[in-house]
Amino acid sequence: AKSAGGNRFELADPEADARAITRHGLTTSLPAALERGEFFIEYQPLVHLGDGTVHGAEALVRWCHPQHGVLGPDRFIPLAEHTGLIVPLGRWVLQEAVRQARFWQQRHADGGPLRINVNLSPAQLHHPGLVADTVAVLERSGLEPGALCLEVTESALIGADEDLLKPLRQLSEMGVDIALDDFGTGYSNLANLRRLPVNVLKLDRSFTQGMQRSPADPVDLKIVEGIVSLAHSLELAVTVEGVETGAQAVQLRELGCDTAQGWYYARPGPPEKLHALSLADAV
Ligand code: C2E
Ligand code: CA
Numbered sequence: 001a002k003s004a005g006g007n008r009f010e011l012a013d014p015e016a017d018a019r020a021i022t023r024h025g026l027t028t029s030l031p032a033a034l035e036r037g038e039f040f041i042e043y044q045p046l047v048h049l050g051d052g053t054v055h056g057a058e059a060l061v062r063w064c065h066p067q068h069g070v071l072g073p074d075r076f077i078p079l080a081e082h083t084g085l086i087v088p089l090g091r092w093v094l095q096e097a098v099r100q101a102r103f104w105q106q107r108h109a110d111g112g113p114l115r116i117n118v119n120l121s122p123a124q125l126h127h128p129g130l131v132a133d134t135v136a137v138l139e140r141s142g143l144e145p146g147a148l149c150l151e152v153t154e155s156a157l158i159g160a161d162e163d164l165l166k167p168l169r170q171l172s173e174m175g176v177d178i179a180l181d182d183f184g185t186g187y188s189n190l191a192n193l194r195r196l197p198v199n200v201l202k203l204d205r206s207f208t209q210g211m212q213r214s215p216a217d218p219v220d221l222k223i224v225e226g227i228v229s230l231a232h233s234l235e236l237a238v239t240v241e242g243v244e245t246g247a248q249a250v251q252l253r254e255l256g257c258d259t260a261q262g263w264y265y266a267r268p269g270p271p272e273k274l275h276a277l278s279l280a281d282a283v
């Protein structure tokens with residue numbers, strides 16, 4: 001292979017090179033993008049499966065890039081995670097989402113407190129300022145800690161030691177909800193759940209997708225049923241992701257899931273969209 005010479009690496013896969021160049025460009029422009037305000041947040045409602053009312057919303061960050069247009073988080077969160085920029089970016093998302101939730105609450109006093117879910121990446125979990133930053137953001141906005149839910153992926157907590165769990169435990173003791181995101185994709189021992197300061201399970205989209213087939217695979221249904229009953233026995237609420245059809249919603253409700261999120265209810269969108277939705281519920 002060596003004999004192919006130096007060119008080999010340039011010619012081997014031009015698309016991979018282009019992707020690497022883009023990745024490099026995106027990585028180096030992240031800090032300036034944050035300063036210039038190129039990030040924005042879309043919100044996707046979480047709905048009570050029982051009565052279809054809005055429970056809260058998840059904040060999902062996007063980057064409005066001057067050359068590439070709107071980029072989804074899968075394009076830049078891993079880069080931000082790698083360089084550490086996720087810490088200030090995540091802090092910005094938290095601050096912005098909490099401010100928005102407080103605004104919704106004040107606008108719809110009758111509609112009940114609207115809750116806000118914010119994703120935390122592993123680097124944020126490891127950052128020593130997490131608890132202080134979160135407390136400061138909540139205090140500045142006036143949002144009660146119980147209206148905030150921080151989502152941590154199952155994979156970020158696999159094998160987590162007490163040092164890593166301590167900040168989550170502190171936040172949980174303050175009343176902040178902690179959700180285990182993408183549940184079912186990792187390999188966490190179900191018994192391990194008891195050890196984690198978590199009070200919500202977010203069942204990964206892959207489970208919901210398994211139900212798309214009709215008739216749904218009875219084994220898939222049994223698995224979901226088992227997870228839900230275990231979660232409830234541990235006093236965890238269960239949210240399901242990726243609900244795309246009414247039939248899935250009905251089935252997941254029958255299986256005992258508490259809340260749901262997905263295109264069937266609403267795609268992620270600007271805050272005004274959710275505003276109208278929760279207003280409709282309040283009447
Ligand atoms: P996630 O936390 O699992 O978020 C759910 C993803 O599923 C979102 O993708 C959402 O748009 C998508 N989704 C919602 N409903 C449906 C549906 O019915 N069908 C299908 N096929 N997809 C649905 P999105 O917005 O592209 O976000 C991708 C991931 O990026 C998120 O996955 C989360 O891990 C990460 N992310 C997003 N915002 C942030 C953030 O502010 N901070 C961090 N650290 N990560 C974030
Ligand atoms: Ca999430």
Ligand code: CA
Nearest residue numbers: 181182202241
């Ligand atoms: Ca998820």
Ligand code: CA
Nearest residue numbers: 181182204205
């Ligand atoms: Ca995911």
